[in-house]
Amino acid sequence: MKQTTHTDYLQHTLKQPIHFIGRGLHTGKHVSLTLHPAAPDTGYVFCRTDLQPPYNVVPARWMTVTETRLSTTIGNNHGVTVTTVEHLVAALFACGVDNCHIEIDGPEIPIMDGSAKPFVEQIIAIGTETQKKKRMALVMKEELWVNEGNASAGIMPFPEPWMDMSIDFKSKAIGQQNISVKLDQKNFSDYICAARTFGFSEHVETMKTLGLAQGGSMRNAILVENDMVANPEGLRFDNEFVRHKMVDAVGDLALLGVHIVGRFVGNRSGHRLNNQLLRKLMYKEDTWALTTLEDAIVNWDQIMEDPARQGWQFEF
Incomplete structure (x- = not known):
């Protein structure tokens, strides 16, 4: 059994960026997705690179959920949305990534093989970096x-x-x-x-x-x-x-x-x-x-x- 260490109680981010390409399950659109390290207390923040800043930023939080039919969609006050975020967010959270800036050039996270495994494998392979803020x-x-x-x-x-x-x-x-x-x-x-x-x-x-x-x-x-x-x-x-x-x-x-x-x-x-x-x-x-x-x-x-x-x- 893994022993809890001091670093387990601190926030973490990715050691370096991770890139994925794939197709959205519901939209069917091909998308490019890049996970970037982020500062402490950032959480998970999506940026639609196919749209103009500053209106293309969508924080992934419980209050930004706009649709839950068959998947979880988040959106901002400008009507910009990102769909099917749940598998990626689950992988980040379960792998101990507290802070991540996520760039995507389309409206939906790629479905990959239908599971969170492809995300988990790459996050584990890249590794995480300890940050100086408490979880x-x-x-x-x-x-x-x-x-x-x-x-x-x-x-x-x-x-x-x-x-x-x-x-x-x-x-x-x-x-x-x-x-x-x-x-x-x-x-x-x-x-x-x-x-x-x-x-x-x-x-x-x-x-x-x-x-x-x-x-x-x-x-x-x-x-x-x-x-x-x-x-x-x-x-x-x-x-x-x-x-x-x-x-x-x-x-x-x-x-x-x-x-x-x-x-x-x-x-x-x-x-x-x-x-x-x-x-x-x-x-x-x-x-x-x-x-x-x-x-x-x-x-x-x-x-x-x-x-x-x-x-x-x-x-x-």
Whole structure:
């Protein structure tokens, strides 16, 4: 087991730029993407290089989410958007990259192979650089939930970052699946990041009519057809579907901008519900305390026992 070190509590950025090229899943447009090192407290900031500055900058935060239909889209006050950010953001966050300036020459992040694995592999290969600012963390002191129909998402007190996800589809190819893991770089890179996005053959034509899934194929998604997986290579994991839902949740929750020391529980939850949870969380300040990640982990018991402990104010 990896021992926690002092640098684990400090912010990190990339050691050098990383470049990707690919096609957007929904727009079908070919795009060039470059990840750059960024200063402490920058977070994740996108820059549309195909548009004119200064209107082309889009911060990736929970309050800049503008659309959650089939993917997470962020936008700025000038109407500039970046679509399908969740896999990249999940990879950055899980690999310990706190600050990154992201240049993209189109409207959508390339889907790559449909998972976060290509991003994770390159981030690990390049490595990260320690910065002289502490990581912040939100410590859950009370549980908080959002519900929509038979779906729910919540976060409850827990002494370390943890995630539970469960899904239930009528398709026999999927059915009921669940997974529960500690959220750290090793677990994400070993067990989660390679899980691909998925879709159903009966929905393809409708999505294309709506202008979605224009770049989708069995090279970048799992296709479920007649209750069977149509991809010749099959699945990467028996429960690849729920693992991918966890990839999405990691990316969606990373838009909070700080670590969450608590246990996320998603039941049939997706991008919309994940973002609703963060929005409710930010307006229920009595359910959490904001402090440094080191304080959150080392002094979790004391934080939980102190009813007045609220920590710093959250900066939006």
